[in-house]
Amino acid sequence: PHRNNKGAASRMSFMEFPYVSGPRKELMVELVSTLQTRLATQLLPCDLPPDVQYYQNQTGTAQATLHVRSGIQSSPIDFILGSWLHCQLPSGGELNITSLSAYLNLLTDAPNFLFELIQSSPTSMVLILDLPPRKDLVLHPDYLKTFYEDTQLDRHRQLLEKLPEVKPYTSSSLYIRSVVSPTGILVSIEAQAGETERMVEIVRDHVSPIAREVLGVWLDVCVSGEREVKEPERAYLARRDQVSKSKTIEADLGSSLPRLFGQEVADRVIKALEKFYNQ
């Protein structure tokens, strides 16, 4: 992998994924390409400033990219957001996060898409894969049936949990726990010390096919499904989307970005993202 020295601003692009394993890079490139191909006519180009598309800390030990594309007016896509983050840890290890999420707008009330891999050592990873609901499932059992029961999303979680390396993961944020669906995959994957090849294998043979399938369900059922939203549900949905996006960015980036990149860089990045999360 490329290493940047202090000040050597050789910017890297989102689609390079320079610090992760081959199968993990292939998966990310494939998912992003699938999204961009299927939604080709609906997406505007990424217009983030260059210093938000790629950013690093002062010493170059932490680097990240951001890629955000909004949907055109007639599209149900609000925006899609991809990113990777690489950080050398004081312990000598590395933190590598790759993520891809997609948010729908008020033309539909169908669920969003969320996929994130957080690797804190060669043998330890957290996987988050879900279609977070945009309605209160307790009040709307029909919504639960359409998007979660009829699509049989739970079988992916069940398959994955059969692997001895896989354990349920509990986010420390109660809000994040509230946002995920009942079929949401939140697991930690821990291989035995030294078994770094096993992690690569699990991503290739287990995580990849499941992520592909869940993205397929999202594209087929959520993006393409006809779901007209009328008042007063529309006002309710707008408020819920807004709260959920701003609380998610707060829980996800609010504390970690300043710590990893310094306050100045963090402020710049969060400000650029707020445009999407608060619209």
Add this chain to the structure above:
Amino acid sequence: PHRNNKGAASRMSFMEFPYVSGPRKELMVELVSTLQTRLATQLLPCDLPPDVQYYQNQTGTAQATLHVRSGIQSSPIDFILGSWLHCQLPSGGELNITSLSAYLNLLTDAPNFLFELIQSSPTSMVLILDLPPRKDLVLHPDYLKTFYEDTQLDRHRQLLEKLPEVKPYTSSSLYIRSVVSPTGILVSIEAQAGETERMVEIVRDHVSPIAREVLGVWLDVCVSGEREVKEPERAYLARRDQVSKSKTIEADLGSSLPRLFGQEVADRVIKALEKFYNQ
């Protein structure tokens, strides 16, 4: 424990808990007594028909009691519901369920209380302990903060999950998964084969103190807290309570009661309960 022969209708009462371990019986009696004492002036007597307060199947191999008390008009208590169920399994084992739940009405939007132990063998048990929210937590982070963060409910779950016998439990019903809070305790407790004393110990030393504390939080923060509910939130809450209660009874009893007690008994019991769940 008492055993009923076929037709020998020696009715047992709810507070007897004849088929469970000493510590489990003590816990149930204590929790029910705490509730009835703290809410003494607010509860009406149980007016279920005798053949719903105690019921059994034709052969007497399955027996159960139900105890429901509604709140008086000025009370925020909708009703409290206690039950135990005992069933001899074809495998030779026993199923023993004990449960206590409490539902609030539209005078408040505070969470309900739910506690259930489902024991399918001397060394295997499922524990459900939660204050299920009555609002959409994604839309209402302030509600999440008041009832789940400020009350530090998550530390009970964390303590319990440190025991090697305790694993997260995933309900097969996606609806039940949606109903619980992010600090909800849904765990299976599995002792080693033959270690029946260890299960009794876990109930006495770990489950009991936690159940006591969670009920205390519910009484102090949820029942006693002032939470005025105005329109249009009140109409929303009424609808959500109604859907949630009827879906819960469907998921919880709809399939198991006919199987264990026969259709006739099941119909009688569910009909008597619907009065409370559908009001």
